[in-house]
Amino acid sequence: MRKYEVVVAGGGVSGSIAAIAAARAGAATLIIEAGGFLGGTLTAAGVGPMMTFHAGHKQAIQGITDELIQRLQALGKSPGHIPDATNYTYSVTPFDAEAMKYELDLMLQESGGEVLYHTMLAGAEVSGRRIESLTLCNKAGLSRITADVFIDATGDGDLAAWSGVPFTKGRESDEQSQPMTLKMKMRGVDTEKIKAYIREHREDFPRMNLDITVMDSAARLSVAGFDKQFREAKSRGEISIPREDVLFFETSNPGEIIMNTTRILGKDSTDPWSLSEAEIEGRRQCRELELFLKKYIPGFEESVVVSTGPSIGVRGSRQIKGLYTLTAQDILSVKPFADVIAHSGYPIDIHSPDGEGTATDHLEWGAMYGIPYRCLITNEIDNLIVVGRCLSATFEAQAAVRTTPTVGAIGQAGGTAAALAVKEGVPVQQVDYKKLQQTLVAHGAYLEV
Secondary structure, three states, rough: OOEEEEEEEEOOOOHHHHHHHHHHHOOOOOEEOOOOOOOOOOHHHOOOOOOEEEEOOOOOOHHHHHHHHHHHHHHHOOOOOEOOOOOOEEEEEOOOOHHHHHHHHHHHHHHOOEEEEOOOEEEEEEOOOOEEEEEEEOOOOOEEEEEEEEEEEOOOHHHHHHHOEEEEOOOOOOOOOOOOEOEEEEEOHHHHHHHHHHHHOOHHHHHHHHHHHHHHHHOOOOEEEEEHHHHHHHOOOOOOOOOOEEEEOOOOOOEEEEEEOEOOOOOOOOHHHHHHHHHHHHHHHHHHHHHHHHHHHHOOOOOEEEEOOOOOEOOOOEEOOOOEEEEHHHOOOOOOOEOOOOOEEOOOOOOOOOOEEEEEEOOOOOOEEEEEHHHHHOOOOOEEEOOOOOEEOOHHHHHHOHHHHHHHHHHHHHHHHHHHHHHHHHHHHOHHHHHHHHHHHEEEEEEEE
């Protein structure tokens, strides 16, 4: 049985950054990833752009997550942080997904960390208050691996749940999660034609609170609207997607866009049967959407679908019950935390589990809330840290902290804390949060402490 100091279950955004952070801090680190590349939703689910690194004019998220973007910029694979032309949040960060896969591989290798691809978590062996080992499933069959500290970056909180950590799922009233979305990437889109239409039909884009100067100055296009066309297509039975408008974003590559418009209701990403049904329904909605766009939306006449997914995007499922549960009131009141390990300016953004509608609670312009270390650790397990969207938070609070820049910052904190726990030989609950904060700042993270 192989032994590491830190093992990260899941190579998504949060897990990748966590592993890089742990390895840079001197811990022998391994990522276990079910796919063949790192990046999670950004590379495996077609999600883009990243939003948002900012709170007003202040860049709230820096560190390793921002370093990744800087490296992509240097390669000409991202325009960096640009204004959000929909005026929903402060900035968006387009990127080239293939370049991100390569750059994350490189960053992990440079850090001294390792990765085991095409490997799924199949079980956890727990003794008392410690995870003793993990059971893995891959082309070699079943095997076991052990570590001093484990990081759950599965997104769904699989490792924590299988280790006996209590959790909630979805909203408290009925356990329904936010809908899933299968992204669709299209090329050959005439963005200048789209901009021209928007200038002449502002009434069809009410959610954008349209400022033409922002749209024209942004390096890439972001659009939420075409309400009239979408509504009329629904009335004719050509669109069955249970949402209110069309949402898409231009990637780092001009004329290439990511559609964020499908909405798959009532599915559970922790249930393999339900997840499979969601993938099928997502592809059906994408095909419906493709026909609609090419027929009715100016600029899409010559567009071509490049990909769907490859995997469906999941906004939420399990939330662990940690030492502290972040709430919507904490976010909206910008509650200070002595053990803050990351900041964000992204609003509470709830896609309705019931169908149409997206509920948003914006903070005051420029306000920035904190996320405490206690949301990443549990009462039950002394060598487990949970990063990413399945941290300890209410349904409403998770809808704010689930986006990729924020979970990247959370990942850096979790990986750094794991390395400190190994170095000091203490349970993760006893990591000195002041030393953790000092280490994060020394490694480029932004913290107000």
